[in-house]
Amino acid sequence: MEVLRLQNLQKSFGSVRALKNASFALNEGEVVALLGDNGAGKSTLIKAISGVFPIDRGDIYVRGEKVSIRSTRDAMDLGIETIHQDTSLAPDLSIARNLFLGREPVKLKWLGVFAPLDLAKLRGAASALLKRVGISKKLDADALVSTLSGGERQSIAISRAMQFAAKVIILDEPTNNLGVEETHGVLRFVKEVRDAGHSVLLITHNIHHVFQVADRIIVMRRGEIVAEQTVADTDLLTVESIITGADMSALLKETRAK
Amino acid sequence: MPVGKRRSSLLRSPQFSSLVILIVLLAVFAIADANFLSPLNISNMMAFLPELGIIALGMTLLLTAGEFDLSVGAVFGLAPVVVMLLVQNGEASIGVALLAGLLLCVAIGAINGLIVTKIGISSFLVTLSMLLVVRGAALYITQGFPLKSWDQPGFFVTLLAGSFNVGSFRFYTSLWWFIGLSLLAIYVLRYAKLGNWISAIGSNRNAAVARGVPADAVKVWLFILTSVLAGLAGMISAFRISAASPVAGTGYELEVIAMVVVGGTALTGGRGTILGTIVGALMLRAIRNGIVLIGVPGLAYNIFVGVIILAMLILHALLQKNAARG
Numbered sequence: 148m149e150v151l152r153l154q155n156l157q158k159s160f161g162s163v164r165a166l167k168n169a170s171f172a173l174n175e176g177e178v179v180a181l182l183g184d185n186g187a188g189k190s191t192l193i194k195a196i197s198g199v200f201p202i203d204r205g206d207i208y209v210r211g212e213k214v215s216i217r218s219t220r221d222a223m224d225l226g227i228e229t230i231h232q233d234t235s236l237a238p239d240l241s242i243a244r245n246l247f248l249g250r251e252p253v254k255l256k257w258l259g260v261f262a263p264l265d266l267a268k269l270r271g272a273a274s275a276l277l278k279r280v281g282i283s284k285k286l287d288a289d290a291l292v293s294t295l296s297g298g299e300r301q302s303i304a305i306s307r308a309m310q311f312a313a314k315v316i317i318l319d320e321p322t323n324n325l326g327v328e329e330t331h332g333v334l335r336f337v338k339e340v341r342d343a344g345h346s347v348l349l350i351t352h353n354i355h356h357v358f359q360v361a362d363r364i365i366v367m368r369r370g371e372i373v374a375e376q377t378v379a380d381t382d383l384l385t386v387e388s389i390i391t392g393a394d395m396s397a398l399l400k401e402t403r404a405k
Numbered sequence: 406m407p408v409g410k411r412r413s414s415l416l417r418s419p420q421f422s423s424l425v426i427l428i429v430l431l432a433v434f435a436i437a438d439a440n441f442l443s444p445l446n447i448s449n450m451m452a453f454l455p456e457l458g459i460i461a462l463g464m465t466l467l468l469t470a471g472e473f474d475l476s477v478g479a480v481f482g483l484a485p486v487v488v489m490l491l492v493q494n495g496e497a498s499i500g501v502a503l504l505a506g507l508l509l510c511v512a513i514g515a516i517n518g519l520i521v522t523k524i525g526i527s528s529f530l531v532t533l534s535m536l537l538v539v540r541g542a543a544l545y546i547t548q549g550f551p552l553k554s555w556d557q558p559g560f561f562v563t564l565l566a567g568s569f570n571v572g573s574f575r576f577y578t579s580l581w582w583f584i585g586l587s588l589l590a591i592y593v594l595r596y597a598k599l600g601n602w603i604s605a606i607g608s609n610r611n612a613a614v615a616r617g618v619p620a621d622a623v624k625v626w627l628f629i630l631t632s633v634l635a636g637l638a639g640m641i642s643a644f645r646i647s648a649a650s651p652v653a654g655t656g657y658e659l660e661v662i663a664m665v666v667v668g669g670t671a672l673t674g675g676r677g678t679i680l681g682t683i684v685g686a687l688m689l690r691a692i693r694n695g696i697v698l699i700g701v702p703g704l705a706y707n708i709f710v711g712v713i714i715l716a717m718l719i720l721h722a723l724l725q726k727n728a729a730r731g
């Protein structure tokens with residue numbers, strides 16, 4: 148079932164057309180990788196979907212319904228959660244407080260921002276969540292995020308997105324700055340997220356990771372989507388050549404012939 | 406979290422190490438001079454403490470959100486001066502004048518906050534300029550002369566600068582203000598939703614904004630709060646000594662920031678502790694008072710204050726490193 152559809156999205160910054168005419172759809176329970184060189188328009192696209200800035204033209208549909216996304220809050224309320232590389236968690240807060248940041252369970256709701264946090268509920272829900280995603284053995288809900296490793300932080304950020312029943316989870320370079328083992332942990336986690344029924348849009352530079360977890364690949368170049376293929380129907384070299392715009396396989400044949 | 410673990414993390418917390426040092430300092434002063442713990446001296450310390458302490462509470466919240474305010478000392482001077490000018494020129498009753506003074510503080514804080522958040526200039530530069538504007542305004546409207554403050558007994562004097570005796574101790578109502586505001590600040594920072602937001606904004610603003618936390622609005626309100634508390638402290642002080650001087654509060658901004666960071670709040674934001682600030686306020690007061698009593702020459706005494714503050718900061722930094730390693 149289709150969860151998210153983008154139709155003819157356009158966005159310019161001054162005279163730079165960062166997003167020319169982007170259209171694609173994301174289905175339930177699938178991992179789609181968004182690839183492209185620096186400046187291809189990947190981050191503009193995900194920022195538009197996650198409500199960082201409004202689009203100039205085009206339509207966004209969530210589960211077939213046309214929506215307007217004007218703020219990060221709008222996106223979250225529609226079930227679109229974005230996990231940016233290093234900006235997702237507050238290191239000086241505990242895991243539990245991070246998990247519920249911006250959506251804190253409170254008592255005496257009428258007190259507004261002065262309402263007391265429901266600490267028991269906060270801690271309980273955090274522990275339950277950590278257990279559910281299988282990282283409770285090592286992590287205590289009261290531990291500060293600053294004491295966690297990069298991979299653990301990514302896992303926490305992804306679990307937070309899952310917890311709010313996000314339909315679409317956007318991962319922006321989730322394996323950047325991670326060690327080999329941690330990278331595998333995060334990729335395994337991405338598969339689990341998909342198996343739990345969430346859709347994942349994965350932005351990465353690392354094509355190898357894409358072939359490990361993604362079902363489909365979308366390639367962007369100069370603000371446009373230039374290719375859309377299922378992983379089964381393509382290979383690393385083809386994708387690489389689409390990204391750079393050069394025909395790598397032809398190049399390779401040439402060198403081999405020599 | 407197991408009890409043992411929680412206890413050891415409390416022992417290693419910055420406010421706890423500050424508390425230990427405070428106790429050591431108090432003991433040293435008490436042994437060096439028997440008068441240090443006399444009712445008269447304690448009463449004296451407690452008279453000064455709330456005035457800077459109240460500002461330090463606002464500054465703690467602001468620092469935790471990653472900003473700071475250098476204009477508090479100037480606002481401390483300007484607010485009571487404006488109040489007394491309004492009263493003496495017969496333009497307002499004392500109640501209305503106090504309200505006008507506080508509204509002026511709201512405006513100053515709002516301007517600080519809006520320039521910092523909307524235009525994106527660092528709070529250091531914005532509030533440094535505001536310090537000059539505000540102090541200059543206080544000097545200009547008084548032509549540099551101190552004003553006689555309101556000293557007719559009545560509701561407002563009792564409310565802000567009334568005094569009462571407990572045994573042979575003499576305390577001012579400002580102590581109640583400080584205790585009440587401290588409890589409120591502890592509640593907000595540790596237990597309220599807003600406190601979670603404040604810490605998150607100071608720790609990683611982008612993360613907070615990405616979760617829908619209105620970071621700019623929170624900061625603007627914290628600038629307003631800090632300014633209002635500085636104005637309130639200025640009025641309390643002016644009423645207590647029956648004079649409103651345009652140069653009152655000079656240098657307080659640094660003294661207050663020192664109290665806050667000595668207590669263990671991080672200058673870089675994200676980590677704030679009101680209990681630490683209370684300990685820090687007590688400590689700076691005790692130091693200033695104690696080193697005079699034990700006979701350090703008046704002109705040398707900033708040397709001691711500076712060295713003790715530095716020692717505290719080094720201690721916090723070492724503890725922080727240790728905690729990160731453990």
